[in-house]
Amino acid sequence: MKHASKLAFLAAAGMATAGAQAAEFEVAEGTTLFLGGEVVLNYLYEKRANGNDDTKFVDDGSKVILGGERDLGNGITAYVETEFEYNMLGNNDDVKRDASILGFVGEFGEFQIGASDNVFEDLISDAVDPFENATLEQVDLTNEDSMVTYYSPDMDGFSFRLQGRHKNRDKQSAKVSLIAAAEYDFGPFALAAAFDSRGSVDSGNSDNFKSQDHVVGLAATAQLTENLEASARFAQENDQAGNDKDFTAIALVYDYGAGDLYGAAQNFDPSNGSNSTQVAAGINYEIANDVLIFAEYGDLDRKLTNGDVKTTDTDKLGVAGLIYEF
Structure with a gap:
């Protein structure tokens, strides 16, 4: 996934994508406020590893997004964006801030502070992830908060x-993750490489860090025809306990006009354990501007952690969903 300028508003690495109808309000010369967001509803069937199969109708991450930008002169623009998550189905009344970013963009590039997307995920993980929900198992990366990104x-x-993440703990010294990624776009195809030191991975206990080794990855994307895109990725997750994991995946996306038909396959090779093959496929259809319906199926083994879906490992997943961006 290529990084788009924040000036396209909410179509960039760190935040969700707002629909084309996001409202803009010019409050002063050179200063604009934005309001956008999305509704994400899923109906899921999960075949779980523990035998407790289930079906769910869930809100999978609906949010409102507020932002603004200001022309500072000398070719520099400042912007700020904040996401607020809510449950469209009314299963709870909580509205919580999810992520915020402060940034500056100009001829020098772009500089961000806040909850930016991990740049390894942007260029490597996302290269073979066309899915809304049936994502194949991915490497564990540095958490996406307290980031400084260029x-x-x-x-x-x-x-x-x-990118760097500086995180404090009450009973430990601050830890730092260093992440770097690079891409060369040749036109019909692109190559990318990335590294994440994972120096500040959270343990799940608010007072502790988890000691982890680095993650490295390579990805390639090619436009085979006007409508067909192919991609491949290799990623290696290293662990100080010796539980290294290799992830080798390919994906295809075909634009049939009203939407996309897509699929991916992955070989998962842990140093301690058996190889496995994970596959998933899906189709989406734009029924109106900024309204998308989709269906996906995955034969996989991974944890679902988005929105209201927090379960044990899932062997097989079927999902039908609707996304409305505004």
């Missing part, structure tokens, strides 16, 4: 991204 400008097809 996106370089495009230099005749070459660009790079540098």
